[in-house]
Amino acid sequence: MEVPAGSVLLVILAATLSVAVAYDPLDPNGNITIKWDVMSWTPDGYVAMVTINNYQMYRHIMVPGWTVGWTWAKREVIWSMVGAQATEQGDCSRFKGNIPHCCKKTPAVVDLLPGVPYNQQIANCCRGGVVPAYGQDPAAAVAAFQVSVGQAGTTNRTVKLPKNFTLLGPGPGYTCGPAKVVPSTVFLTPDRRRKTQALMTWNVTCTYSQHLASKYPSCCVSFSSFYNETIIPCAKCACGCDGHKPCVRSERDTKRLAVAGKHNEHAHGRTHAGGAAAALLQCTTHMCPVRVHWHVKLNYKEYWRAKITLTNFNYRMNYTGWTLVAQHPNLDNITEVFSFDYKPVVSYGSINDTAMFYGLKYFNDQLMEAGPHGNVQSEVLMRKDARTFTFKQGWAFPRKVYFNGDECAMPPPDSYPFLPNAAPASLVSFAAVVVAALMFILAWA
Structure with a gap:
C-alpha cells in the first residue's frame, strides 16, 4: 500500500516538533x-x-x-x-x-x-x-x-x-x-x-x-531611548485578550480584594489548598503579568548605558528569586551592573551575547505584587565595540528577553525608536517617489 507523500511529511513534522518543543x-x-x-x-x-x-x-x-x-x-x-x-x-x-x-x-x-x-x-x-x-x-x-x-x-x-x-x-x-x-x-x-x-x-x-505550559507568553518587552520621545509599548494582547481574565482598573479596586480577604491569602502565590493562585492582573493593553522595559539611557565616548525595569501587574503573585535573561551582541562587554547581580550565559561555545540578571539577596530579589512597590530596576554600563556599535536600526535593543525562564513577547519588528535624523523606510520611499515625480514634472514644464 502506497502512503501519500503528504502524510509522510505530516508525520515527520509532528515528530520534529515533539522533539524541538522542549529545546531551549x-x-x-x-x-x-x-x-x-x-x-x-x-x-x-x-x-x-x-x-x-x-x-x-x-x-x-x-x-x-x-x-x-x-x-x-x-x-x-x-x-x-x-x-x-x-x-x-x-x-x-x-x-x-x-x-x-x-x-x-x-x-x-x-x-x-x-x-x-x-x-x-x-x-x-x-x-x-x-x-x-x-x-x-x-x-x-x-x-x-x-x-x-x-x-x-x-x-x-x-x-x-x-x-x-x-x-x-x-x-x-x-x-x-x-x-x-x-x-x-x-x-x-x-x-x-x-x-x-x-x-x-x-x-x-x-x-x-x-x-x-501556556498558549500565551507570560511577559512582554517595551522600548524607549534618550534620542527619541517615542515609547514603544508591549504589543496589544501580547499575553492574550480572551475576555475571561479578571483585571483591576485602578488602585482603588484593590480594596475589594482586602474586603474579600483575598489579598493576604494570595500574597505569596498560594491558595489555602496549596495550589497556584489564579492571576489577577492590572488592566493593560498587553494583559501580561510582567513587563520588561529596556531604556537606552546615555551615550558616552567609550561606553553606553541602558536601564532595565521589571514591573509586576499581578496582584496575587510575588516573584521571589526572579531571573531575567537578555540576548544582545554587546552584553559581552558589560562593565558594571548597578543594582542587580549578573552572570554571562554562554550557550554557543565561545559566543557570549547573553546575560542573566537577578536581584541582590535581601534587597531586590523579590518582585512584589502589582502596586506602588511592584517594580525593580537597574542600569547596565557597557563598553562600546568599535566594530559593531551603533544606535541605528534598533541595534541597542535586545534580541530576546526571558523572565523566569519564559521567553517574553517582543515589540513588532522594526518598531524600535528611530534616531532623530532617520525616518522609517516607508516614509523614505514615499519621499523618494514624490521627489522623482516633481523632477519629472519640472523636466517637461
Whole structure:
C-alpha cells in the first residue's frame, strides 16, 4: 500500500516538533533530574533517597513549589516519608494495624514547608518546593526527601521501576522521560573518610516547554531611548485578550480584594489548598503579568548605558528569586551592573551575547505584587565595540528577553525608536517617489 507523500511529511513534522518543543537554544542542556538511590532493604521493600536536581541555568521552581508524581509498577505502598509528604493517602483498607502513609497507585508528593519539626526534616528539604536555578545558586538548586517503600521487592532483580513520572513546578510544562537504571551513586560518609554506595540507582529526566505550559507568553518587552520621545509599548494582547481574565482598573479596586480577604491569602502565590493562585492582573493593553522595559539611557565616548525595569501587574503573585535573561551582541562587554547581580550565559561555545540578571539577596530579589512597590530596576554600563556599535536600526535593543525562564513577547519588528535624523523606510520611499515625480514634472514644464 502506497502512503501519500503528504502524510509522510505530516508525520515527520509532528515528530520534529515533539522533539524541538522542549529545546531551549539559550540553555540546551537545561533539565530537572530526579534521582532515586536505594539505600537499604527492608522486609518488604526498600528505603530510598530521592533527589531533585535543577540543572536549568535560569529557570527556577517558584511557589507553590514542585509536585512529583508517578505510577507504581506493582502494588507498592509508601510506608513513611521524611522531608516530603503525599498529597493523598488513598485506600489503605486492606491493611490492619500499621497503616501506610500512602496506598495510591499514582501518588503525588510535595515538599514540606519551612519550620517543620526536626525529626521530619532531611538535608535539602522543607523549602515549600522552591528550587533556585542552577545558574543563580548551584548549591541550593536541589531538593530531596526520603521514602520507605513496601510490597516492592527486596533485590535489584525484583524491584520494578516506577513509570509515568510527572513534575509540576509550579504549573504544567514539564515532560518526564522513563526511569533508567544508572551506575549506583557513591556517597562520602559525614567525616568524608569513607565511601559508601547506593544499592541501586535510577534517574528520570524532565524538560520544560513554554508551549506546553501556556498558549500565551507570560511577559512582554517595551522600548524607549534618550534620542527619541517615542515609547514603544508591549504589543496589544501580547499575553492574550480572551475576555475571561479578571483585571483591576485602578488602585482603588484593590480594596475589594482586602474586603474579600483575598489579598493576604494570595500574597505569596498560594491558595489555602496549596495550589497556584489564579492571576489577577492590572488592566493593560498587553494583559501580561510582567513587563520588561529596556531604556537606552546615555551615550558616552567609550561606553553606553541602558536601564532595565521589571514591573509586576499581578496582584496575587510575588516573584521571589526572579531571573531575567537578555540576548544582545554587546552584553559581552558589560562593565558594571548597578543594582542587580549578573552572570554571562554562554550557550554557543565561545559566543557570549547573553546575560542573566537577578536581584541582590535581601534587597531586590523579590518582585512584589502589582502596586506602588511592584517594580525593580537597574542600569547596565557597557563598553562600546568599535566594530559593531551603533544606535541605528534598533541595534541597542535586545534580541530576546526571558523572565523566569519564559521567553517574553517582543515589540513588532522594526518598531524600535528611530534616531532623530532617520525616518522609517516607508516614509523614505514615499519621499523618494514624490521627489522623482516633481523632477519629472519640472523636466517637461
